[in-house]
């Protein structure tokens with residue numbers, strides 16, 4: 050059953066849920082004013098068995114690992130409308146982070162290895178990432194969530210918790226796939242990054258144009274067996290917080306409802322977060338990134354809820370443990386990449402989360 054309440058009651062209720070330590074998720078879709086909470090009536094860990102199930106899915110990056118589901122039939126739901134920005138303290142929490150020379154050298158070194166590997170023509174693009182730990186004096190997760198909701202209106206903003214897994218939150222600009230009752234499908238090719246300096250009228254270099262084109266080509270190739278009426282719009286410049294990306298919107302119609310699982314498996318992981326060719330890029334990532342991506346660059350969202358599916362790629366996200374935030378950030382490497390610029394890109398992406406901590 051879904052209940053609608055006012056926004057203060059909504060946060061009181063979700064705070065109570067959090068205090069009972071049951072699995073839950075709070076989310077708001079891009080450019081929407083509705084915020085929804087879903088919480089389980091036990092602390093069981095449910096793993097997805099089939100893409101025909103209904104609930105909120107939380108999938109790791111690695112395709113071979115289990116996906117977690119908060120199943121609709123074991124969950125309660127409530128929602129509210131956000132009418133205005135939240136009143137949140139403007140005080141930025143005091144924090145230290147380990148953005149030291151060692152982290153920089155380490156990241157630049159694996160980026161350089163990827164550039165060299167790409168020059169051997171075994172891969173065209175590899176997305177490399179890193180984790181960064183931020184220690185705060187205090188993290189009040191619902192306050193952080195409210196800041197994200199205020200600041201990142203065109204992102205999918207969420208807070209996900211499972212007592213057996215941990216607490217994740219993020220504000221992602223990237224839709225993996227949305228499908229409505231009529232089987233109309235929306236996805237996107239998002240890649241290429243530069244800082245926003247007051248205008249969307251910017252020039253993109255060949256490196257960014259190419260790395261984004263790889264994503265568009267891959268998506269079009271991989272949806273074609275299961276869809277028809279494919280249309281594209283773009284690439285155009287889009288803003289995500291203080292960053293700009295290149296975006297191509299892709300729409301189509303799914304041939305039959307039972308093809309959803311095939312389609313998700315055909316899409317994830319796209320070259321926006323993995324690379325080209327997928328198997329070689331995945332192998333390079335798993336072998337060379339010296340940390341576990343876990344749920345970063347996996348996907349999450351509503352699966353078959355009211356006959357609709359809305360999944361997003363888990364980017365601009367962090368895992369919170371007590372007063373530490375573990376940020377996850379990455380970027381696409383091609384033969385035109387420069388290691389130091391790739392480092393700077395991850396620093397800029399980390400800023401998106403540091404701003405709300």
Ligand SMILES: C=C(O[C@@H]1C=C(C(=O)O)C=C[C@H]1O)C(=O)O
Nearest residue numbers: 239240241242321378379380381
């Ligand atoms: C990998 C990330 O972002 C992805 C990589 C981008 C890039 O390489 O320019 C841009 C947007 C996303 O597709 C991230 O935010 O961690």
